[in-house]
Amino acid sequence: MINVVDVTQHYxxxxxxxxxxLRVKEGELLALMGPNGMGKSTLLxxxxxxxxxxxxxxxxxxxxxxxxxxxxxxIRKRVSYLPDHPWLPRNRTGREFLMAVGELYEVETLxxxxxxxxxxxxxxxxxxxxxxxxxxxxGQMKKAAICSALVxxxxxxxxxxxxxxxxxxxxxLALKTVLKRLAARSDMTMVMSTPVPELIxxxxxxxxxxxxxxxxxxxxxxxxRRTTSCNGTLAEVFERLINPHTxxxxxxxxQRTQP
Amino acid sequence: xxxxxxSILPPGWVLVLFALLYVLADVLVVALAMILGRHxxxxxxxxxxxxxxxxxxxxxxxxLWACFFWGVxxxxxxxxxxxxDYRHWLAASAWSAGKPLPAGPVHLVWQDVAILLVIxxxxxxxxxxxxxxxxxxxxxxxxxxxxxxxxLLQAWxxxxxxxxxxxxxxxxxxxxxxVAGILIGLYAITWFELRRTLRDFPWNLGRWEAFLRTGALKxxxxxxxxxxxxxxxxxxxxxxxxxxxxxxxxxxxxxxWFYVAAVLSLPWERGDIEPLYGAIIALGILSRxxxxxxxxxxPLSVAGRLLxxxxxxxxxxxxxxxxxxxxxxxxxxxxxxxxxxWSDLNAFSFSLAIVFLLLLLTGPSLRNWRLTxxxxxxxxxxxxxxxxx
Numbered sequence: 001m002i003n004v005v006d007v008t009q010h011y012x013x014x015x016x017x018x019x020x021x022l023r024v025k026e027g028e029l030l031a032l033m034g035p036n037g038m039g040k041s042t043l044l045x046x047x048x049x050x051x052x053x054x055x056x057x058x059x060x061x062x063x064x065x066x067x068x069x070x071x072x073x074x075i076r077k078r079v080s081y082l083p084d085h086p087w088l089p090r091n092r093t094g095r096e097f098l099m100a101v102g103e104l105y106e107v108e109t110l111x112x113x114x115x116x117x118x119x120x121x122x123x124x125x126x127x128x129x130x131x132x133x134x135x136x137x138x139g140q141m142k143k144a145a146i147c148s149a150l151v152x153x154x155x156x157x158x159x160x161x162x163x164x165x166x167x168x169x170x171x172x173l174a175l176k177t178v179l180k181r182l183a184a185r186s187d188m189t190m191v192m193s194t195p196v197p198e199l200i201x202x203x204x205x206x207x208x209x210x211x212x213x214x215x216x217x218x219x220x221x222x223x224x225r226r227t228t229s230c231n232g233t234l235a236e237v238f239e240r241l242i243n244p245h246t247x248x249x250x251x252x253x254x255q256r257t258q259p
Numbered sequence: 260x261x262x263x264x265x266s267i268l269p270p271g272w273v274l275v276l277f278a279l280l281y282v283l284a285d286v287l288v289v290a291l292a293m294i295l296g297r298h299x300x301x302x303x304x305x306x307x308x309x310x311x312x313x314x315x316x317x318x319x320x321x322x323l324w325a326c327f328f329w330g331v332x333x334x335x336x337x338x339x340x341x342x343x344d345y346r347h348w349l350a351a352s353a354w355s356a357g358k359p360l361p362a363g364p365v366h367l368v369w370q371d372v373a374i375l376l377v378i379x380x381x382x383x384x385x386x387x388x389x390x391x392x393x394x395x396x397x398x399x400x401x402x403x404x405x406x407x408x409x410x411l412l413q414a415w416x417x418x419x420x421x422x423x424x425x426x427x428x429x430x431x432x433x434x435x436x437x438v439a440g441i442l443i444g445l446y447a448i449t450w451f452e453l454r455r456t457l458r459d460f461p462w463n464l465g466r467w468e469a470f471l472r473t474g475a476l477k478x479x480x481x482x483x484x485x486x487x488x489x490x491x492x493x494x495x496x497x498x499x500x501x502x503x504x505x506x507x508x509x510x511x512x513x514x515x516w517f518y519v520a521a522v523l524s525l526p527w528e529r530g531d532i533e534p535l536y537g538a539i540i541a542l543g544i545l546s547r548x549x550x551x552x553x554x555x556x557x558p559l560s561v562a563g564r565l566l567x568x569x570x571x572x573x574x575x576x577x578x579x580x581x582x583x584x585x586x587x588x589x590x591x592x593x594x595x596x597x598x599x600x601w602s603d604l605n606a607f608s609f610s611l612a613i614v615f616l617l618l619l620l621t622g623p624s625l626r627n628w629r630l631t632x633x634x635x636x637x638x639x640x641x642x643x644x645x646x647x648x
Contacts, residue, residue, distance in 0.1 A: 011635075012563040049492060052558050052574070052633040072630040077494035087486035087638055087645040100485055105494060134646055141648045148489070165648055 284317035330400025514612025574633030581621030
């Protein structure tokens with residue numbers, strides 16, 4: 001379980017997050033959505049322990065982040081974080097990298113080797129598996145990074161825009177399917193950010209909408225529909241919440257441009 | 260006898276190579292003397308019989324290099340700590356500490372003494388040099404190698420004794436028999452520690468396990484080299500802290516080596532030594548700040564601090580207390596000691612030891628800071644090793 005309590009974060013003067021309170025239950029997949037620059041990545045970074053918030057705190061499975069050395073190490077072992085822009089070792093092969101990540105998280109060796117093989121097949125990386133990562137395309141690197149988050153077998157996954165970075169359609173489908181299957185498990189807790197509603201609307205348990213560093217709404221898709229009185233897709237609901245005047249603006253634009 | 264001698268010598272081709280170099284080096288000197296001095300070989304040899312010390316025999320340097328490499332080889336090639344396959348084989352075999360090591364003994368044996376005698380005999384050709392220098396160089400390199408091995412095995416007595424004893428040997432450098440006595444004394448401590456650590460085999464090498472990997476696991480990346488986010492958010496973290504006992508010993512060692520260096524560079528004035536002392540302290544403080552700050556930034560930028568009136572962030576700024584106290588002590592302690600009648604040499608050496616102690620012991624510990632500090636992680640990755648997506 002992830003518990004975010006009254007988190008306020010700012011790097012300079014302007015707060016990026018303001019008094020965020022959020023509880024993600026065990027076995028739940030929460031999608032963070034919002035326009036660019038509104039604090040999605042920052043909130044994930046606070047949950048992942050990259051940032052120490054100016055106010056508030058984060059608890060993972062009842063342990064507060066950075067409260068003690070033992071707690072922090074225990075949390076790190078239970079959490080796998082995929083940042084928006086990871087760095088990969090350019091001179092190691094994909095297989096070596098994944099094996100080493102699995103070893104870092106103390107995954108049992110035989111299970112790890114099997115898991116790595118299955119991930120390489122799933123993301124169509126088998127041909128490149130024994131080539132240095134520097135020879136990969138950007139999409140293949142993103143796939144390797146996603147595999148590294150999955151190979152940890154950590155019960156808490158924090159994924160920052162996992163569908164971005166040049167993934168091909170088959171990789172997007174593979175990742176969607178994997179996340180959907182993981183979301184169905186009761187022992188996996190996931191928080192992921194995405195700017196594209198269509199990608200997550202059919203498997204996110206709840207969706208949190210962030211605007212100007214605040215969570216303006218956090219509910220199931222049905223709940224969001226009720227809140228906005230909109231029975232459309234998540235994209236339409238999202239637009240209604242973030243930019244309620246978008247439809248009017250479109251109409252006005254075409255009224256003026258028509259001869 | 261032949262097999263036993265062979266077990267401590269490098270491969271045959273290395274011996275042949277050194278023998279060839281040894282002969283060629285002197286042939287080169289003779290050839291040059293004949294060409295430049297227009298001597299016949301008979302004249303040259305007659306001349307050299309009267310004044311051997313004047314001839315710059317190049318072979319003496321070959322012999323010195325041979326002693327150096329042999330010292331490295333004796334410990335690096337024989338000790339199982341550097342060879343993972345050998346360690347695993349030993350662990351799986353019926354070998355025990357009382358039995359001879361299959362790859363050769365790690366401690367010195369009578370065959371080593373025989374070889375040293377041969378080298379000393381060869382060194383008698385060079386009247387300008389003390390023949391003991393050659394055996395001394397071998398022993399020095401061997402002791403340093405053994406100190407590295409024992410440090411990896413966390414047996415600290417011999418490495419520490421070596422670090423202190425070599426300073427004593429340097430101070431007595433003009434007295435060859437005293438130096439020889441010190442080196443033999445250090446060897447006795449090393450011998451005892453090598454035997455003790457062999458009794459503890461198989462070893463838990465801890466943080467050095469990955470570093471020393473060879474053979475089948477060669478090339479496997481260490482967890483620290485996995486890029487972002489695994490490097491800074493690793494669920495494993497070695498204990499980077501130094502406890503009080505080792506910190507005191509390290510500080511004494513730092514002060515001792517400052518003392519040795521100062522004595523060896525005598526005569527000097529106070530004005531000569533102060534900049535060196537200041538530079539060492541500045542370097543120490545800078546290193547500590549770098550260790551705490553690189554990749555672990557303040558949660559607020561400088562502008563943010565100024566504009567939000569949060570000029571001091573206790574959870575972050577506490578890491579600067581230690582360096583500040585150290586700088587203060589480094590500035591004023593020598594002055595206080597000098598004012599109380601201490602000599603320059605003792606005052607600066609003692610102050611340096613205290614400064615090192617403060618640098619090592621003032622909190623928070625590096626491990627505690629990295630895991631629980633109020634900082635913002637910033638991946639700093641060299642582009643030649645990592646690629647950003």
